[in-house]
Amino acid sequence: MDQGALGDPRGAAAARRPLSVVVAGGGTAGHVEPAMALADAVRRLRPDARVTALGTERGLENRLVPARGYPLELIPPVPMPRKPNVDLLKLPLKVRDSVKQTRAVLDRVGADVVVGFGGYVSLPAYLAARGRVPIVVHEANARAGLANKVGAKFAERVLAATPDSGLPGAQTIGIPLRESITRLDRWALRAQARQHFGLHPHAPTILVFGGSQGARTLNTAFSGAAEALGRAGIGVLHAHGPKNTIAVQQVPGAPVYNAVPYLERMDLAYAAADLVVCRSGAMTVAEVSALGLPAVFVPLPHGNGEQALNAQPVVAQGGARLVADEDMTSQKVIDEVLPLALDPQRLQEMSRATLGSGHREADHVLAQIVLEVAGQ
Incomplete structure (x- = not known):
């Protein structure tokens, strides 16, 4: 028997059921496509894995995610200011409601790991998962957005497409791309x-x-x-x-x-x-x-x-x-x-x-990291 599973309740639970990965990358294709590329890579490594995408009713994920064959859970959007400013102070009620609904999704699907790609879907995902579900952050842009800056503070692993993204300690792996x-x-x-x-x-x-x-x-x-x-x-x-x-x-x-x-x-x-x-x-x-x-x-x-x-x-x-x-x-x-x-x-x-200058294997590299963080 796997001694690691005996010593880790989360690992034991994962051994009894399929791996559950939640990806948060809604809004634009630049957020959705890396999430879907990761989802495909996870399924290649673990065909029994369940990958659930978080999104909002107005994002491109409503078209892209179902077309790729993955379930989509809608949560209230939390538009993020590009920099910490007075607009951020106006968001607590929206954030609280979105975090509550996101937490319910994580519980319902039995999430083993949350992977965020930035944007207004990621912030409630990070806050809902904090202290409950391991978090992996991936930053695609050369300059990190506020959501990923927040998520990186309590993530298990932080990855980036390019060096100097503004996320301390980020590992550069490129951007996950579809096969x-x-x-x-x-x-x-x-x-x-x-x-x-x-x-x-x-x-x-x-x-x-x-x-x-x-x-x-x-x-x-x-x-x-x-x-x-x-x-x-x-x-x-x-x-x-x-x-x-x-x-x-x-x-x-x-x-x-x-x-x-x-x-x-x-x-x-x-x-x-x-x-x-x-x-x-x-x-x-x-x-x-x-x-x-x-x-x-x-x-x-x-x-x-x-x-x-x-x-x-x-x-x-x-x-x-x-x-x-x-x-x-x-x-x-x-x-x-x-x-x-x-x-x-x-x-x-x-x-x-x-x-x-390219990174053709980023999807596979990220999928391996996600499985590692999930205890798989």
Whole structure:
């Protein structure tokens, strides 16, 4: 008999029933996708494990979590100010109610460990689990948010995507990514991907996207440069966002400029591309790096500057270029992005540098840590 289980009531309980992991990563895809990648990795290591996601009724988790086959428990949201200030003092009643409901979820599913990825779902999860259930914190951004700063104070383990996240003692492991990305063979899928999107099979191709809602700056800059790109023999796959529309000048006989509202098959979009131009959210940077895709990152100009910081390690290694939002114009596309897309040797050098900055095994590493903390 396992002597560790005899000496640890939690270990004994875990030995009698399947492992129960609760992930808190609702709100945006940048929080939800790492949580789902971890969930998949846990299930690969422990097929009998139960993984429950926490979320709120207005977050993307309502679409993403059920689609991945995991149960979703909704709790009241606790919007977090980016810094400790007077707004934080207005939250005690909301926090108390959310913590109470979250604690009931943890009890109902028999949680063995809570894994938080930041955002307004994580704070009540950390407070509900404190002193009751072991906590693991993962910070995806280069600059930690307030929820993870709070959770890290009483977590068993603290992990981060990059060094210097602002969480003392954090172990750098990268961001957990779904296997459809980390195991993607871009070259093997290239012909299928380009056919799927109606792109030229051999022309240099740029993938442009600005997150799930698109980015006005990228939409304006690339639609204005569409004619020049076409005349240069460059194809474009451009996700402009479901609430936006763009008009592009298609050049007769030139490679297609395919503008779409949303990319359901992101794996094929990556496989079709020679170069990507996009925002630099933590998840996007991690995926691009893992795939070895040369990139031009255009950080979101709002927030606390974390998007520029997210991109910095890849840029420093030579795998990407950084362009400020206010500088990304149609002329910038023509003067800098267009020549880069036509330079296969430079793209190859950037690809090698990008691969060197990625963490393809972060999902497996984090899953092992979670099992260790859970006593498994």
